[in-house]
Amino acid sequence: MTEDQIYAAIVEIISQTLDDKGLDVPEITPATEVLGDELGIDSLDLATLVSELEKKIGFDPFAKGFIEFKTVGELTKLYVR
Amino acid sequence: MRHVIVTGGSRGLGAVMIEGLLADGYRVSTCSRKKTDNIARLEAHPEYGPYFFWQACEVGEADQVDAFVEAAVAWAGDDGLWGLVNNAGVAQAGILASFPNVESERIIKINLLGTIQMARAASKVMLAQKPSENQGGRIINISSIIGTRGYNGLSAYSASKAGVDGFSRALARELGRRQITVNSVAPGYVATEMSSTLSPSQLKQIVGRTPLGRLADEDDILNAVRFFLSDGARMITGQTLIIDGGIST
Ligand SMILES: NC(=O)c1ccc[n+]([C@@H]2O[C@H](COP(=O)([O-])OP(=O)(O)OC[C@H]3O[C@@H](n4cnc5c(N)ncnc54)[C@H](OP(=O)(O)O)[C@@H]3O)[C@@H](O)[C@H]2O)c1
Numbered sequence: 001m002t003e004d005q006i007y008a009a010i011v012e013i014i015s016q017t018l019d020d021k022g023l024d025v026p027e028i029t030p031a032t033e034v035l036g037d038e039l040g041i042d043s044l045d046l047a048t049l050v051s052e053l054e055k056k057i058g059f060d061p062f063a064k065g066f067i068e069f070k071t072v073g074e075l076t077k078l079y080v081r
Numbered sequence: 082m083r084h085v086i087v088t089g090g091s092r093g094l095g096a097v098m099i100e101g102l103l104a105d106g107y108r109v110s111t112c113s114r115k116k117t118d119n120i121a122r123l124e125a126h127p128e129y130g131p132y133f134f135w136q137a138c139e140v141g142e143a144d145q146v147d148a149f150v151e152a153a154v155a156w157a158g159d160d161g162l163w164g165l166v167n168n169a170g171v172a173q174a175g176i177l178a179s180f181p182n183v184e185s186e187r188i189i190k191i192n193l194l195g196t197i198q199m200a201r202a203a204s205k206v207m208l209a210q211k212p213s214e215n216q217g218g219r220i221i222n223i224s225s226i227i228g229t230r231g232y233n234g235l236s237a238y239s240a241s242k243a244g245v246d247g248f249s250r251a252l253a254r255e256l257g258r259r260q261i262t263v264n265s266v267a268p269g270y271v272a273t274e275m276s277s278t279l280s281p282s283q284l285k286q287i288v289g290r291t292p293l294g295r296l297a298d299e300d301d302i303l304n305a306v307r308f309f310l311s312d313g314a315r316m317i318t319g320q321t322l323i324i325d326g327g328i329s330t
Contacts, residue, residue: 044256047208051204051205051208051209063147
């Protein structure tokens with residue numbers, strides 16, 4: 001998957017998650033903070049997102065330890081190989 | 082068809098669980114370090130064979146656990162994963178002062194870390210399932226009354242099982258919102274290879290102290306697992322169900 005495709009997949013999953021929770025889906029940009037107040041994504045949602053990305057992309061960048069990230073753009077980069 | 086992974090299905094409690102769950106109409110995956118005749122029999126079984134999967138896996142080795150869960154889920158296809166029964170376990174008795182540290186490490190690694198690794202791999206699969214596909218899930222951890230009561234000579238084992246109960250309670254809180262329940266089933270003494278080191282007089286004493294007047298058998302434990310896997314148990318999470326004929330009450 002290209003970086004653009006990964007980014008699009010992340011945005012799609014986040015939007016779907018917010019929709020399922022009955023929350024408004026704001027505009028998401030690479031600078032949007034994944035766990036920031038703007039979105040309403042919590043740690044279980046993030047774990048779900050990472051699980052879904054592993055299913056789609058085939059690997060889990062957090063398998064060998066924690067990696068710091070804040071924004072949607074930074075999360076995308078972790079999946080680029 | 083609902084797919085359930087039961088670890089340590091090659092013999093003892095696990096062997097009875099996998100056959101009972103196959104008879105109930107579940108798709109069943111299991112692992113053990115060594116293949117037994119019983120596994121080979123089920124693989125070739127005319128009725129159960131197509132719904133049964135075994136792969137060698139050393140619970141406690143995270144990479145092997147991940148590979149096993151991945152293979153089992155791939156085998157199950159659209160059935161995804163409904164349940165995990167963390168049953169594989171080891172016991173070794175000895176007074177702590179003369180008990181080798183490596184033995185304690187082995188017990189904690191298989192019974193506690195192995196349970197955590199399996200639940201991690203399985204919960205990832207359950208969380209990634211779309212609500213419309215297989216909503217929710219079940220994680221059942223086999224602990225032991227020795228984890229709640231203690232037993233002379235089984236301190237490391239007891240610690241591992243008490244850890245499992247604590248793990249069930251915390252994970253239940255984490256996963257509850259997604260309708261994934263997590264519970265422990267804590268058997269008393271069941272006559273399997275694991276408890277075969279108890280002497281006849283110890284067994285007699287245990288039976289004598291048991292209000293229901295007998296040891297639990299494998300079916301007693303299977304029935305509790307069946308219940309937690311069922312829709313009827315959907316409102317129960319974070320619990321430890323003791324099945325010991327009342328000895329610890
Ligand atoms: N029997 C009792 O009285 C009793 C009481 C309370 C709780 N329990 C618990 O019930 C569970 C089952 O006990 P049991 O009596 O059925 O024991 P068992 O007869 O010794 O069978 C243990 C099973 O686990 C598998 N196993 C052990 N270590 C493993 C590992 N590292 N990786 C993969 N598989 C492994 C074994 O296969 P391999 O050796 O081939 O790997 C076997 O299939 C255990 O968690 C035990 O602590 C038993």
